[in-house]
Amino acid sequence: xxxxxxxxxxxxxxxxxxxxxxxxxxxxxxxxxxxxxxxxxxxxxxxxxxxxxxxxxxxxxxxxxxxxxxxxxxxxxxxxxxxxxxxxxxxxx
Amino acid sequence: xxxxxxxxxxxxxxxxxxxxxxxxxxxxxxxxxxxxxxxxxxxxxxxxxxxxxxxxxxxxxxxxxxxxxxxxxxxxxxxxxxxxxxxxxxxxxxxxxxxxxxxxxxxxxxxxxxxxxxxxxxxxxxxxxxxxxxxxxxxxxxxxxxxxxxxxxxxxxxxxxxxxxxxxxxxxxxxxxxxxxxxxxxxxxxxxxxxxxxxxxxxxxxxxxxxxxxxxxxxxxxxxxxxxxxxxxxxxxxxxxxxxxxx
Numbered sequence: 001x002x003x004x005x006x007x008x009x010x011x012x013x014x015x016x017x018x019x020x021x022x023x024x025x026x027x028x029x030x031x032x033x034x035x036x037x038x039x040x041x042x043x044x045x046x047x048x049x050x051x052x053x054x055x056x057x058x059x060x061x062x063x064x065x066x067x068x069x070x071x072x073x074x075x076x077x078x079x080x081x082x083x084x085x086x087x088x089x090x091x092x093x
Numbered sequence: 094x095x096x097x098x099x100x101x102x103x104x105x106x107x108x109x110x111x112x113x114x115x116x117x118x119x120x121x122x123x124x125x126x127x128x129x130x131x132x133x134x135x136x137x138x139x140x141x142x143x144x145x146x147x148x149x150x151x152x153x154x155x156x157x158x159x160x161x162x163x164x165x166x167x168x169x170x171x172x173x174x175x176x177x178x179x180x181x182x183x184x185x186x187x188x189x190x191x192x193x194x195x196x197x198x199x200x201x202x203x204x205x206x207x208x209x210x211x212x213x214x215x216x217x218x219x220x221x222x223x224x225x226x227x228x229x230x231x232x233x234x235x236x237x238x239x240x241x242x243x244x245x246x247x248x249x250x251x252x253x254x255x256x257x258x259x260x261x262x263x264x265x266x267x268x269x270x271x272x273x274x275x276x277x278x279x280x281x282x283x284x285x286x287x288x289x290x291x292x293x294x295x296x297x298x299x300x301x302x303x304x305x306x307x308x309x310x311x312x313x314x315x316x317x318x319x320x321x322x323x324x325x326x327x328x329x330x331x332x333x334x335x336x337x338x339x340x
Contacts, residue, residue: 021192063172066172
């Protein structure tokens with residue numbers, strides 16, 4: 001549940017979601033669920049030329065299992081907090 | 094013929110006696126949306142039809158053609174979105190991208206034989222690449238009534254939530270995570286320095302590089318070292334009884 005809890009703290013922030021098929025979408029994180037399905041608002045596609053039909057897309061839902069990376073805004077990442085949480089989780093705590 | 098299967102769309106050419114979709118034994122129909130036009134890829138317009146939502150998949154059946162239909166299970170749907178009629182002249186629709194897990198160079202399963210994902214590859218199979226280029230794994234569902242869009246979007250959200258990936262293929266929470274080993278070890282060492290105790294700290298002890306792969310260690314090096322010792326013994330004492338130590 002670690003990443004679910006972590007991403008919930010980022011709701012309202014701007015993130016870029018990169019899918020396993022190389023599509024990258026930047027938008028405001030609207031919500032996330034336990035499967036790390038992600039809803040983004042006010043999106044823009046990084047590679048617009050390849051997906052012209054996405055130009056008029058505003059809000060989207062991305063299936064958690066197809067996400068490769070979620071790029072986070074640097075200022076809003078508390079690295080030590082994340083380190084502590086991952087160590088605890090790794091120890092089964 | 095449209096190679097819809099290449100992007101994860103299965104043909105649904107049979108119907109039940111009422112003209113509805115042929116469902117599996119335990120499959121329950123949850124919703125249906127009338128008068129929904131389906132466009133596959135860039136512009137392969139399939140015309141109007143009815144969209145059926147079941148627990149595990151969607152089924153679209155053409156209104157005009159009784160043997161034309163497609164189905165797609167929810168895990169194949171990588172993302173979906175409402176695309177409203179902004180600057181473009183396209184009608185408001187639900188836009189979907191499919192990902193059937195075909196790994197041809199990281200792209201959407203285009204073509205065959207792993208050509209470059211950017212589509213700029215000049216190597217071989219030019220013909221199949223051109224055809225495949227026409228079929229990006231995109232779908233557009235265009236309802237006759239724009240007011241249906243929100244309900245459509247919600248239906249797909251719920252479908253995805255009902256159908257998470259099973260963990261049969263993975264070993265557990267750690268599976269599928271990619272990480273940089275050097276960074277991970279550096280982080281562990283840093284954690285020690287920050288006073289985060291625990292098993293890792295005990296194991297690393299005073300040697301943070303303990304778990305790193307060291308190319309110079311290993312069986313070959315050990316054999317080399319043993320051989321070196323043996324040579325030294327032979328040189329040192331030619332009268333030795335001559336049993337080398339345990340090679």
